[in-house]
Amino acid sequence: MVDTTKLIPGLPTGTPIADRIEFGRSARKKLPRKSLGDWTPPSDRADPVALLTGQETTRIVTLVPVRHARMAVSPFTFYRGAAIVMAADLGMTMDSGLWAQICGDAHLSNFGVFGSAERNLVFDVNDFDETSPGPFEWDLLRLSTSFVLAARDRGADDQAARSLAAMAAMSYQQVAALAADRAYLENWYTMLTPEQILGVVSTTQPERKAKKATKEMERNEKAARKRDAWSAIRKLTEIGPDGNRQFLSQPPLLVRLSPELRSTLGVDFNDLAEKFTETLDVDRAALLGRYRLLDVAHKVVGVGSVGLPALVGLLQGRDSEDLMVLQFKAAEASVLEKWTAPSLFDHHGQRVVVGQRLMQATGDPFLGWVRGPGGRDFYGRQLRDFKWSVDLNGLVGGKALGYARLCGATLALAHARAGDPVAISAYIGSNTTFADAAAQFSLTYADLVEQDFARFTAAIADGEITAFEQART
Numbered sequence: 001m002v003d004t005t006k007l008i009p010g011l012p013t014g015t016p017i018a019d020r021i022e023f024g025r026s027a028r029k030k031l032p033r034k035s036l037g038d039w040t041p042p043s044d045r046a047d048p049v050a051l052l053t054g055q056e057t058t059r060i061v062t063l064v065p066v067r068h069a070r071m072a073v074s075p076f077t078f079y080r081g082a083a084i085v086m087a088a089d090l091g092m093t094m095d096s097g098l099w100a101q102i103c104g105d106a107h108l109s110n111f112g113v114f115g116s117a118e119r120n121l122v123f124d125v126n127d128f129d130e131t132s133p134g135p136f137e138w139d140l141l142r143l144s145t146s147f148v149l150a151a152r153d154r155g156a157d158d159q160a161a162r163s164l165a166a167m168a169a170m171s172y173q174q175v176a177a178l179a180a181d182r183a184y185l186e187n188w189y190t191m192l193t194p195e196q197i198l199g200v201v202s203t204t205q206p207e208r209k210a211k212k213a214t215k216e217m218e219r220n221e222k223a224a225r226k227r228d229a230w231s232a233i234r235k236l237t238e239i240g241p242d243g244n245r246q247f248l249s250q251p252p253l254l255v256r257l258s259p260e261l262r263s264t265l266g267v268d269f270n271d272l273a274e275k276f277t278e279t280l281d282v283d284r285a286a287l288l289g290r291y292r293l294l295d296v297a298h299k300v301v302g303v304g305s306v307g308l309p310a311l312v313g314l315l316q317g318r319d320s321e322d323l324m325v326l327q328f329k330a331a332e333a334s335v336l337e338k339w340t341a342p343s344l345f346d347h348h349g350q351r352v353v354v355g356q357r358l359m360q361a362t363g364d365p366f367l368g369w370v371r372g373p374g375g376r377d378f379y380g381r382q383l384r385d386f387k388w389s390v391d392l393n394g395l396v397g398g399k400a401l402g403y404a405r406l407c408g409a410t411l412a413l414a415h416a417r418a419g420d421p422v423a424i425s426a427y428i429g430s431n432t433t434f435a436d437a438a439a440q441f442s443l444t445y446a447d448l449v450e451q452d453f454a455r456f457t458a459a460i461a462d463g464e465i466t467a468f469e470q471a472r473t
Helices: 017-030 033-037 048-058 061-071 075-081 083-091 136-153 158-180 184-189 194-204 207-226 229-236 259-265 269-279 282-288 348-359 397-417 421-428 433-461
Strands: 099-102 111-115 121-125 132-135 237-239 245-247 254-256 292-299 310-316 323-331 368-371 377-382
Touching: 017 421, 033 433, 048 061, 048 083, 048 433, 061 075, 061 433, 075 136, 075 433, 083 136, 083 433, 099 136, 099 348, 099 397, 111 397, 121 397, 132 136, 136 158, 136 397, 136 433, 158 397, 158 421, 158 433, 184 397, 229 237, 229 323, 245 254, 245 292, 245 310, 269 282, 269 292, 269 310, 269 323, 269 368, 269 377, 323 348, 348 368, 348 377, 348 397, 397 421
Parallel strands: none
Antiparallel strands: 099 132, 111 121, 237 245, 254 292, 292 310, 310 323, 323 377, 368 377
C-alpha cells in the first residue's frame, strides 16, 4: 500500500494559505526567477548520444534504428525523443523545491484532444511515460522550449519563437494564479472543452478573428470525433481469409504476432489481459470481459518510446461491428527518477497510470497496469478514442500563439491538481519576470538541442549508430 500523503513532497496538508505563499516566495532564494534566463549547461554534461544509447539496452534491437530515424528528422523530433537528455541537464542544475506530479515530457506534441467516458471532448496532457513527482518548472521549461524548436522548424525567427515561449509561460502564470484562488474540488473538476476554449477566444479576440477561430475549432472537433475506435480499426486492420478482421502486416511498424515474435517479446497478450482487469474498476472490467480476442500485433508508436514492446489486441464484442483496439505498452523507470527520487511504486505501469490520473481532468476508462511473465511492466489503454493532436505544419502566427496559450494553461491546471498552486503562483509572481526568464531559457536550450542534434546526426553518418525506417503506419 502506498502512503498517498507522500506522493508529492511539500508542505503538510492543512498548512495555512499565508504559509504556503511564503513557502513559494522563499523558493526564489533557492532558484531566483531571473536565473532561469541565465542558465548554462553543466560543465560535466554527459554525451547526449551516450545517454540515448544507454536507454536502448532493454529495447527490441531491430526497432532501435527506427527510433534513430524518427529523431533524425529535425531538432524538434530529436527533442521529442531526448527527454532523458533534458532531465539530466535540469537535474544537475535546477530545482525550485516546488514539486508537483509532472509529466516529465511536456513538449507541445504531448498535448491534444481525447474523449471522456461521457463522450465529451477534452484538451489535456496526453503522454505520461515519464511522469513522476518533480520541480514544476521542469515541465514548463520543456514545454516552452518545444515551441521555440517548432517555430524554428517552420522557419520563424527568434523573435517569433521567443514570443511563443513567453506566451506559454505567461498563460501558465495566469492560470496558476486562478487555481491558487479556487477550491481543491474546483481545480480537480476543471477541464478544457472546445466550448470553454471558444469562450475564451470570443472574449479576447476581435469579432472577425473569433469567428474564424470558431470555424476552425468546429472543424477540429469534427476531425477528433472521426478518430474513434473504428478509425484505428480501419487504418490498422483488414478482413482475413477466415472472414474475421485481423491486423495488417506492415513490418517493422505493425507486425502480427507470430510464435517467433511472441518468443522474442517474452510476453503473451492473453496473459496480460487476464491480470490487467484486476487494476480496472469493476464495471470497466466487466465490460471488457464481454469482448473476445481476434488478433494481436506489435505496433511501433511515438518517437522516444520506439523499441519498447507495445502490443495491440483487436477485440470483438456483440458482432463484427462492435470492435475496439486495446494496447499494452511497456513502462520503464522515468528519466526523472535519477534526479528526483525513486518512484514510490515498484511497478512502473502503475507509476504511469497513477501519474496520469493525478494530472488529467478525465482519463481513459480502460487505463490500468499489469506485469508480464518476464517481469516487464506494462500499462494498458484503449488505442485512439476521439484523439486529435495539432498539425505542426499549420502552427504559425496567431494559431501558434493561441496553441502556446492553450498548452500553458493546460499544464498549469494539471499541476494544480497534483501540486500546490498557491506556492507555485507565489513563486512566479504577477509581473513578467518569470515569463521573460523562461523565454530566454528556451532560446538558450533550443541552441543546445541543435548542437545535440548535430552530434546525433553525425553519429548516424559515421556509423556509430544506425537509422532507418520503412513507410509509417
